[in-house]
């Protein structure tokens with residue numbers, strides 16, 4: 002890599018403008034932005050007008066630009082930019098988890114051919130250096146689980162509702178105003194952003210390439226006041242948790258669900274836009290990474306770290322994709338879940354292996370039961386607006402444990418459900 006990094010920047014929004022400001026104030030990085038490509042030329046910008054263009058080729062065809070930093074909010078256009086830049090042999094840094102999760106395999110092949118680096122630390126957990134940690138430090142055979150809060154907006158919303166009594170709409174609006182939410186916040190609240198990040202984590206943790214739509218996920222958009230109330234009563238917090246957990250020899254259970262978190266779980270104290278990831282490994286036991294997961298400067302810090310890594314020709318080696326110990330995803334396990342609903346017609350009780358508790362009030366009911374992960378993933382009822390699904394604190398129940406558990410199981414009849 003030549004001494005000077007000459008950067009073509011795509012996007013001048015929350016993160017793009019942050020990078021511009023940080024680079025101006027950090028000459029030691031020896032990285033200068035030569036052009037900035039944006040979408041709307043008429044917007045007022047806090048930077049000289051002659052830097053801006055709406056023409057991709059002003060960056061992609063400029064041989065003096067050796068690094069493309071892609072920070073736009075349109076994953077389809079980002080795909081075109083990133084793949085063209087790699088084909089042209091430019092190094093690429095991106096924060097676009099949707100693009101990465103959906104196209105990683107193809108981009109890896111391109112990267113191989115072009116010999117350029119493609120780095121994306123900002124795409125998962127903002128300022129928290131989770132990707133490089135998984136890539137460089139943890140062996141996939143020793144890593145038992147990776148679980149945590151990987152979306153800042155939903156954590157902000159849930160925190161503000163629980164601690165300040167904001168409504169869901171008020172809290173979401175604040176997350177948008179503070180620059181945490183995606184341009185389309187449905188990506189955040191539906192759990193899609195978190196599952197995109199989980200898909201990326203699976204590659205770096207276990208060498209598993211899994212498209213996000215193959216993974217079980219639910220968001221926080223169907224939670225109701227009664228669910229928040231139940232959590233408070235029990236002393237829990239509700240968090241949107243992404244998990245990749247070994248459930249058998251080289252088999253990984255991976256999903257994103259709202260979850261009741263107990264006070265002894267480190268995630269309990271991860272609030273607002275902060276993210277936190279717990280890594281469990283055979284030798285080290287439990288380790289915890291914590292930091293801001295969204296916002297202008299936390300996200301910029303990860304992009305800057307990638308820029309500076311280019312100085313020493315850093316590339317992800319994807320060692321675990323080539324590891325002799327191959328890990329695969331499984332959906333053959335059970336989940337202990339809380340399900341809130343209005344009437345029995347809203348759900349299919351026969352999908353549950355067992356129901357161990359049932360509570361009814363005038364307006365809303367909820368049950369706690371065991372359901373096979375595949376059944377939960379396929380159940381249409383579980384996506385209905387008036388149905389909330391929340392994982393219990395110890396969510397995963399393996400098949401082997403179920404045999405013992407069934408001795409204690411309270412049947413549908415005993416729970417009063419016919």
Ligand SMILES: NC(=O)C1=CN([C@@H]2O[C@H](COP(=O)(O)OP(=O)(O)OC[C@H]3O[C@@H](n4cnc5c(N)ncnc54)[C@H](OP(=O)(O)O)[C@@H]3O)[C@@H](O)[C@H]2O)C=CC1
Nearest residue numbers: 012013014015016039040041072073074078096097295296
């Ligand atoms: N905000 C955050 O905390 C984090 C964001 N990210 C990711 O970073 C990326 C950027 O997010 P953020 O800065 O928040 O988004 P913003 O919505 O704030 O900014 C998006 C920028 O992209 C530009 N843009 C959109 N489409 C095009 C296009 N076709 N060609 C050129 N420019 C385009 C917009 O141009 P214009 O200004 O003209 O409208 C705007 O400058 C996203 O992928 C996001 O998921 C990742 C981690 C954290």
Ligand SMILES: N[C@@H](CC=O)C(=O)O
Nearest residue numbers: 152153154181182183
């Ligand atoms: N919208 C995302 C931004 C960072 O990835 C989030 O809230 O986490």
